[in-house]
Amino acid sequence: MRFVRRTWAVVRKDVLIERRTKETVNAVVFFSVLLLFVFEFTLGADRERLAAVLPGLLWLAVLLAALLGLGRTLVVERENDCWEALLLTPGDKGAVYVGKLAGNGLLMALVETIVLLLFTLFLNVDVAGALPGLLLVLALGTVGIAAVGTLFGAMTAHVRARELLFPVLLLPVLVPVLLAIVRSTEALLAGGSLGTVDHWLKLLVAADVIYVVAGLLTFDVLLEG
Amino acid sequence: MVAATGPDPVIRVVGVRKVFGVAPVLDGVTLDVHSGETVGLLGPNGTGKTTLLKILATVIRPTRGAARVAGHDCAREPEHVRREVGLLAHESHLYEDLTAMENLVFWQRFAGERVRNDSLRAVLEEVELDHCADLRVRTFSAGMKRRLSLARLCLGRPRVLLLDEPFSSLDQRARKWLEQYLQDFAARGGAILMATHAFGAELDVADRLVILVSGRLIVDAPRGTMTADEIHRFYTLHTEEAS
Numbered sequence: 001m002r003f004v005r006r007t008w009a010v011v012r013k014d015v016l017i018e019r020r021t022k023e024t025v026n027a028v029v030f031f032s033v034l035l036l037f038v039f040e041f042t043l044g045a046d047r048e049r050l051a052a053v054l055p056g057l058l059w060l061a062v063l064l065a066a067l068l069g070l071g072r073t074l075v076v077e078r079e080n081d082c083w084e085a086l087l088l089t090p091g092d093k094g095a096v097y098v099g100k101l102a103g104n105g106l107l108m109a110l111v112e113t114i115v116l117l118l119f120t121l122f123l124n125v126d127v128a129g130a131l132p133g134l135l136l137v138l139a140l141g142t143v144g145i146a147a148v149g150t151l152f153g154a155m156t157a158h159v160r161a162r163e164l165l166f167p168v169l170l171l172p173v174l175v176p177v178l179l180a181i182v183r184s185t186e187a188l189l190a191g192g193s194l195g196t197v198d199h200w201l202k203l204l205v206a207a208d209v210i211y212v213v214a215g216l217l218t219f220d221v222l223l224e225g
Numbered sequence: 226m227v228a229a230t231g232p233d234p235v236i237r238v239v240g241v242r243k244v245f246g247v248a249p250v251l252d253g254v255t256l257d258v259h260s261g262e263t264v265g266l267l268g269p270n271g272t273g274k275t276t277l278l279k280i281l282a283t284v285i286r287p288t289r290g291a292a293r294v295a296g297h298d299c300a301r302e303p304e305h306v307r308r309e310v311g312l313l314a315h316e317s318h319l320y321e322d323l324t325a326m327e328n329l330v331f332w333q334r335f336a337g338e339r340v341r342n343d344s345l346r347a348v349l350e351e352v353e354l355d356h357c358a359d360l361r362v363r364t365f366s367a368g369m370k371r372r373l374s375l376a377r378l379c380l381g382r383p384r385v386l387l388l389d390e391p392f393s394s395l396d397q398r399a400r401k402w403l404e405q406y407l408q409d410f411a412a413r414g415g416a417i418l419m420a421t422h423a424f425g426a427e428l429d430v431a432d433r434l435v436i437l438v439s440g441r442l443i444v445d446a447p448r449g450t451m452t453a454d455e456i457h458r459f460y461t462l463h464t465e466e467a468s
Contacts, residue, residue: 002337003337005334005337005338006334006335006336006337008334009331009334009335010335012331012334013320013323013327013331016322016323016327017320017322017323020322021322076320079320079321080316080317080318080319080320080321081314081315081316081318082318082319082320084284084312084314084316084318085318085332085377086335087284088282088283088284088307088310088312089307089332089335089336089381090304090307090308090336091304091335091336091337095335224303
């Protein structure tokens with residue numbers, strides 16, 4: 001119960017601060033829109049070519065936008081050295097990880113909603129038929145990306161070149177997740193059912209579990225420095 | 226000069242050495258602080274005062290020696306020590322975009338405790354910030370932030386206060402308030418270790434003074450045995466010797 005209370009405290013605090021400052025949300029949403037304009041200009045009106053690269057583009061947009069937000073996960077804790085106060089408050093530090101993970105998940109969900117909406121509007125893509133399956137893939141992909149992103153965000157929070165180091169560390173570890181989400185999205189948008197992508201979904205679930213557990217087990221050590 | 230000490234100190238530091246890189250910041254520091262006692266830790270900048278406080282607060286570990294708070298080893302049992310200690314650091318440990326009340330609510334929830342608004346209001350009243358409970362910390366003066374940081378510490382009901390330059394940025398009224406607050410805290414049986422490099426009236430709250438120069442503790446004496454001039458002379462003499 002204490003763990004849940006602590007986790008909720010972190011989520012509530014981060015959402016409240018973000019609602020007031022809008023620093024991350026504004027940057028991430030603006031960046032997503034810009035990316036879509038770039039895709040639109042570079043791909044033109046060739047529907048066949050667009051259909052072939054759409055799953056990759058969708059996740060590329062989500063991932064690049066998420067990178068901006070995930071890298072800032074613990075930056076808010078650096079102001080006035082709140083990081084130190086989190087460390088010095090007795091109790092399981094895993095709650096900070098789960099709280100930050102939930103906050104990042106919410107941010108990514110917002111980005112995904114916007115990107116999906118803009119894809120359907122700008123690129124004239126119909127995702128309605130594949131939506132239930134797509135939502136499941138988006139949810140599993142979000143957990144995987146946010147789990148690793150939160151962990152590496154904490155790891156690089158005190159590093160001077162964190163903006164460079166963060167994606168360099170994050171992207172190789174995310175390869176299984178990226179592979180699974182792009183392949184699943186590709187199959188679902190081509191009209192396939194969830195049954196046709198169950199092996200990718202299993203990989204996603206396994207990766208999510210491994211990443212979240214690894215995050216929970218190592219976050220304490222990371223926070224202690 | 227070494228002050229007489231009684232049994233079972235709340236803070237016990239024995240032969241603590243801390244090395245960053247190759248340079249020792251603390252070198253064989255030994256110090257006891259008892260329940261109800263306020264110890265002023267004097268020393269020039271960069272002499273290891275903050276490092277000693279951070280070792281006791283379990284932020285950093287000593288390279289050698291032992292530091293114990295309320296019988297718990299700071300390096301081996303940090304979670305036990307954290308339940309006993311409140312650290313007032315240079316930084317405020319406050320979220321600038323939350324209000325004073327929201328900061329206290331967060332830190333109480335994060336400590337795993339139930340939030341009772343009336344008790345938080347009472348804490349704010351105690352630090353004379355009840356009238357700005359709903360203002361964002363970003364709009365606070367440095368002195369107000371200092372008082373709110375202290376209010377945050379009090380939520381955890383610590384037995385030991387580790388204070389790093391607690392009187393800095395405070396106006397005369399806030400200084401008086403803090404002096405009284407610390408005297409009350411010690412009178413209730415709390416132990417206080419207060420780092421400072423100033424020789425002002427803030428030293429009046431201390432029962433004992435210790436002077437740290439180049440990582441070594443060179444003076445440990447009851448406050449009453451030394452006049453302000455003597456403290457200053459000692460301090461200057463040893464600082465010059467060390468440099």
